[in-house]
Amino acid sequence: MFDYILRRLGYTLITLFAVATILFVIFRMLPGDPTLQVISPAMDEAVQTRMKEAFGLNDPMWKQYLIYLKNLVTLEWGRSFVSAQRVTDILAYRFWNTLLLMAAGMCLTLVLGIGMGIVMAWRRNGPLDVCGTVVGLVFQATPPFITGLLLLIVLSYRLGIFPTGGMYPAGQRPDGLIDLLLMPGFWQRIVLPTITVGAYYIATPMLIMRDSMLEVLGSDFIELAKAKGLAPSTVMFRHAARNALLGVVTLAGIMVGFAVGGQVVVESLFSWPGMGQLMVESAASHDYPVAQGTFLMLAILVIGLNFLTDVAYSYLDPRIKISATGIG
Amino acid sequence: MTTKAVLEVRDLNVRYNTSAGPIHAVSEVSFDVFGDEVFGIAGESGCGKSTLIRALLRLLSPNGICESAVISFKGHDLRTMPDREFRKDILWREISLVPQSAMNSLNPVYRVGAQIVEAIRAHRRCTRATARERVAELFDVVGLQADLMDSYPHEFSGGMRQRAMIAMALALDPALIIMDEPTTGLDVLVQERILRRIRKIRDAIASSIILITHDIAVIAEMCDRIAVMYGGRFMEQARSLDLFESPHHPYTLGLKNAFPSIHAVGAELISIPGFPPGLIGPQTSCPFEPRCPFRIERCATETPQPVTITEQHEIRCFRSAEAESLRELAKSKATWHCSN
Amino acid sequence: MRGVGEHYRIIHANRLSRIGFWIIVGFLTVAVFAPWIAPHGPWEMLFVDGRIASLRPPSWAFPVGTTHLGYDLFSQLVLATRTTVIIGGVSGLISILIGANIGLIAGYYGGKIDEILMRFTDILYGMPFLPFIIVLIALFGRKLEYVILAIVLIIWRTSARVIRAQTISIRQRQFITAAKARGCSDLRIIYRHILPNVLPLLLLYASFNIAWSIITEASASFLGFGDGETISWGGMLYELWLSGKTRVAWWWFAAPSICIVLLVTSLVFVSRAYEEVANPRLRKR
């Protein structure tokens, strides 16, 4: 198992490196002034020269690439054109906001989705199964900005139950996570974005769980578990659900990749001060250092979550040891 | 052998409702299993032997419907027993199963020992430690080292898994163990050893065994009484010696012809022409009629009822009286392959 | 090999997929005849009695109402259908072509080729999808080609992975060894023996890819990173969001939203029918 995890870790680092390289290439292919990505034309002459040296923009391409990699590792991610803040400082604040919303959405999705999936498989072809499948598929087909807009229009604009956006009421800047969590205004504001993210992604774990439950329920060891005289709930949860979970974990990686996309939309829609919103704003205002940094940070998030998925899988499936050593 | 029946089944029918019509997987099956005997059910694929077990263990899929006159187990009427009670008091505690595919019958994500412990603790109040002691004991009985119980199923070979399955079946000293093809797919030497182990266990404990297999040689070696199943029916039922020395049913005759023996190298084998029946729709003929070289008109319109030949020897055939001459005819290949 | 009849049967076996199929056909028809159906241009300011027909709710004259600048939403919807169909069709088809071939080749040959192709796929899994499109559009400009390119570059990863897994399981089956023993070449085995067996899965992911392309394009357009010159459903919602009329013009919100959801749902329903074929265990019992 350690072999497996170590190898996945190796792949993760390679992926990270490759994504950074792709980013470098894309920004260098930019038509027009290649210095544009780090130096705002609005800066004064002296600063521009200093920056050019720091980022090696007068050097040949390979040297620029090495400097770029060094800067990445040493967290020299440049400064925003707009606010002149260090990109890393901006991200440090935004990262946790994104993670908070994402975690809330994911927990809702996974807990509810997996639970629903089990119940649907258990009562196959029952009313819950049929409705659940249809509703799940419709949710899956509805882009989050439409769900979000609908919720905003109905619950915020018409009924005024929830605030329209932000993370906390204006002028009440919390200091620290605990302070934030104690704020009723925060809880009012996190509801709609969480539901929006959740609604889009709930179908994936729910339907996969249902399908892989049905697959597992047809296997011989379930029949034996029944023959052993185990209670139906034990058969369902201890034997079927645990094995079916493997299917969900396998596809969780795919889900994570898309979830970050959904996050961008939802954050923009609800003015949630996270990395997604930052991404859209900085890209729209051509604030390249920030856009680049945000993109990298989001990539790190995705790659990290994919790695966690692999680890979870190796924990859930004892057979992974074999495939890692290549015997099986 | 005691004469009291542990399990008594009369007129058991199972049908599956499918979109193509009802499939009569098991029809009018009656048999008794007596105390510490091995009762063999021989049959080819699709003859209904697996359905029969599922019906007894209440494991039929939802579209399977089981009807019978009597299913009595040690005096309990299993037909009317509520599910919950059946699950707690009968399943595994009294009737256990060694399933067909030991390969896939162990849950891959749990350790083998834990799966046996689970079976014990589902029926008996005891601590995990006591249950583990019992597992160690059982592993010893089936010839596995006790420290293997903390392995995962994928770390076991086919023979080891099969032995673990037998250990699991023995866990609660059930009165009846149903073994569904317990050695199919195993190597000859492993098979030999497992059969020997089963025989030893049978002598040591007071369990009866229902052994289901398509392998006539295994049946011959293991069983006290044998039922030959075809098309969902018991075509012939007899004591082992009687069945092999004076088979009566044409199907039994054909099966014997088709089965090779290492003691008769080079002897001619004769296959039974045709294919097993599909069993869809109403069953109004002898299921073996299309393949039978001795069929008469009546066979196509009527299902033969069981005829008793001698004590404990029953067959379903209209020509049971002519068995002697049919047996002679059946030895010739021409009988089977030119009549069609 | 089974023909069109089989696909017809698969789709028609299930009520939802049947409905979905006809809805898709409907949208395709609208896309083909869009310029003849739409009464006005997408950004043609309309006047009623000499005044801009601003924010008119649905009526006989304007079946789905107008925007604050007096554009006819019905014409916009019809013309945007074409954009969506092009994006969904082109990126869905190209991506399944790439994904299927990479999956088949990696899965069939295994070894080093598999390792390289799968590491490459892993890298794409590390790319956050929508942010990548946003960066690309921000850098290179708001053009439909770039949107399609960005989608195609990323979206094949899922189909490649899934088809590779299926190919590996098929490769190990005996009929592939049999084909080899009969003297079939590698290419013949891949495309004649394996491909028909992954076809249900391939169609499933083709339809997923189309659905994901449409959703992604709509999301990007909604965030302002679509093609500014071409009308699209996501772009219509972006204009609504920019105009700040979300509170009042419900029809402006409803019309493109319903179209997106309807089309994508139909695709998902049809793909669900294929999922049951691709995964036979779901059918049984």
Place this chain on the structure above:
Amino acid sequence: MALFELKNVNRHFEIRPGLVSRVLHRHPTRWIKAVEALNLTLEEDEVLGIAGESGCGKSTTCMMIAGLAPPTAGEIHYRGKRVDNLEGEALRRHRRHVQMIFQDPYESLNPRFRVFDIVAEGPRAMALWPERGIGTRVADILFAVGLEPGKYNARFPHELSGGERQRVGIASALVMEPETVIADEPLSMLDVSIRAGILDLLRGLAQERHFSCIYVSHDLSILGNIADRLLVMYLGQAVEIGPLKQVIRAPKHPYTRALIGAVPVPDPRYRRPIPRISGDIARPIDPPPGCRFAPRCPYADASCRKTFLGLDTSDPLHHQAACHRLEQITDDDI
């Protein structure tokens, strides 16, 4: 001249442990030795049976002879010509002469092909004949295996019974007009009552069409009904070979004796002797030198563990066993 000759053929696989085990635990690379030092000849028009338990290397041997897996050492000669080093196009052409019939008729037919296409696939892939010629040959061979072409041509495998499928499998091998047919347990998935029919068919076709046959099975009673000569393998080593009746009635090697003794007999009166061998079959991972059966053999001594006494290749048709201690084994021991 012998049709096939295998000279000292080996097939070994490498198992590389993961990085951590290699570096931290110093786990060495290990070898699975699936087939070791195999010498074998196949004469024209004979049926050679290969018997052995799972993991004995019988399937690997088939794959090597069929040109589907190259040996890692040794030579394979076909009609005096070396074939184990063929590659690419030449290998593909060579495969035509050696055709395989597979174990599982449910798995060995492509579920998306119709019967006609399944049988025609080989000739088409090799462009053996023009399409019309293929058509008549397919019809001929289907008829020869007892399937009426008109009735079966357009069917899919899932519409056939196990016996019919196996007949299609045989047809698709024989349509190539091979000189050697390798049958890898072709009956094990079929019902008892129809096995004999397939066996008869195979035997009849072999005579009619003059191909030699390698018939692999773990079931000695079936081999007893088809083979002319019998080879017994254990964990990748050939332990005994000889004319069928001699091997079965008077086995020499202790393993063959145990194997034959363990075969169940359809006779309720028969009481089988208890075999004297112990232990379980292992996997051929890093096997020690010497006879691989030695750890389970009641007769084994130091010499058995040190060297493996291969079969004598000079007289391939002679009944012989690869055992150091044949003299010590007496008949009443079995």
